[in-house]
Amino acid sequence: MAAREGEKREHDLPCREANVLRGHEGAVLAVRFNGDGNYCLSCGKDRTLRLWNPHKGLRIKTYNAHAREVRDVAVSADNSKLCSCGADRQLFYWDVASGRVIRKLRGHDSEVNTVKFNEYAAVLVSGGYDRSVRAWDCRSHSTEPIQVIDTFSDSVMAIRVTKTEIIAGSVDGSVRTFDIRVGKEVIDQLWQPVNSIALSNDGKCILAGCLDSTLRLLDRDTGELLQDYKGHVNKSYKTDSCFSNTDAHVISGSEDGNVVCWDLVDASVVCSFRAHASVVTSVGYHPNGSCMITSSVDGTVRVWKS
Numbered sequence: 001m002a003a004r005e006g007e008k009r010e011h012d013l014p015c016r017e018a019n020v021l022r023g024h025e026g027a028v029l030a031v032r033f034n035g036d037g038n039y040c041l042s043c044g045k046d047r048t049l050r051l052w053n054p055h056k057g058l059r060i061k062t063y064n065a066h067a068r069e070v071r072d073v074a075v076s077a078d079n080s081k082l083c084s085c086g087a088d089r090q091l092f093y094w095d096v097a098s099g100r101v102i103r104k105l106r107g108h109d110s111e112v113n114t115v116k117f118n119e120y121a122a123v124l125v126s127g128g129y130d131r132s133v134r135a136w137d138c139r140s141h142s143t144e145p146i147q148v149i150d151t152f153s154d155s156v157m158a159i160r161v162t163k164t165e166i167i168a169g170s171v172d173g174s175v176r177t178f179d180i181r182v183g184k185e186v187i188d189q190l191w192q193p194v195n196s197i198a199l200s201n202d203g204k205c206i207l208a209g210c211l212d213s214t215l216r217l218l219d220r221d222t223g224e225l226l227q228d229y230k231g232h233v234n235k236s237y238k239t240d241s242c243f244s245n246t247d248a249h250v251i252s253g254s255e256d257g258n259v260v261c262w263d264l265v266d267a268s269v270v271c272s273f274r275a276h277a278s279v280v281t282s283v284g285y286h287p288n289g290s291c292m293i294t295s296s297v298d299g300t301v302r303v304w305k306s
Helices: none
Strands: 016-021 028-033 040-044 048-053 058-064 070-075 081-086 090-095 101-106 112-117 123-128 133-137 147-149 156-161 165-170 174-179 184-189 194-199 205-210 214-219 225-229 241-243 249-253 258-263 269-274 280-285 291-296 301-305
Touching: 028 070, 028 291, 040 070, 040 081, 040 291, 048 070, 081 112, 081 123, 090 112, 090 123, 123 156, 123 165, 133 165, 165 194, 165 205, 174 194, 194 241, 205 241, 214 249, 241 280, 249 280, 249 291, 258 280
Parallel strands: 028 280, 070 112, 112 156, 156 194
Antiparallel strands: 016 301, 028 040, 040 048, 048 058, 070 081, 081 090, 090 101, 112 123, 123 133, 133 147, 156 165, 165 174, 174 184, 194 205, 205 214, 214 225, 241 249, 249 258, 258 269, 280 291, 291 301
């Protein structure tokens, strides 16, 4: 499964299947590299989280606690903790090595779609169907959120956290940036449901995936629309997008089972290949660019190399 048959490869993007990670029963809804890219974590409809060595194709550990499907998982920068969220309205804060649940965080009034750690893993930030973003103190024993942002008019689907900001995308068509220091909110209205958010590695751009099968590249400082990317299908599923490690390319999953890669600047499709038998729910790019991981409704996680 490489580039399209007959297509000359003039890129070093990882589009050759290297490993297939099997074990989930049902759709895999997200897959994430850990900080150094040596491992990855997946989660899905079967209510489990799984820790893998994607380079060797090995499953290392399975984490069980959720009562319903697991929508997202995040790993702390030192790889010692992880957090998961899902349809049971809860966040589970885990010790990676022991597989023990350190704390259950309750407060969302509906299903939780997305979770991220801040840089030092002192704070967790989550978003859900209750139209809110909630921040949680990992160092405290409290199970109550330390901050609630409820200015959205529809579900919060994706979050990114920087040193000073929370950036969130919502089905209400907005990308909202909250400056934690001064409590300021900036709204970039895209007029299409937003279901994924990615930050460029240089921190200057926001990539928003929308349910009109379009990715939109925004200037993080001004909100200016810099570029849009078309060629994939995304109309009803939560499907991730990301930047390559050098920010030269933009990558997205597609509901037709493809993964599509664009040139960041001119938005031309550089590579499009059949990755899965069903909807591609998640894509992740290795920190050094050596490989890419994808997950799908077909129940597999796949590892791709150049």
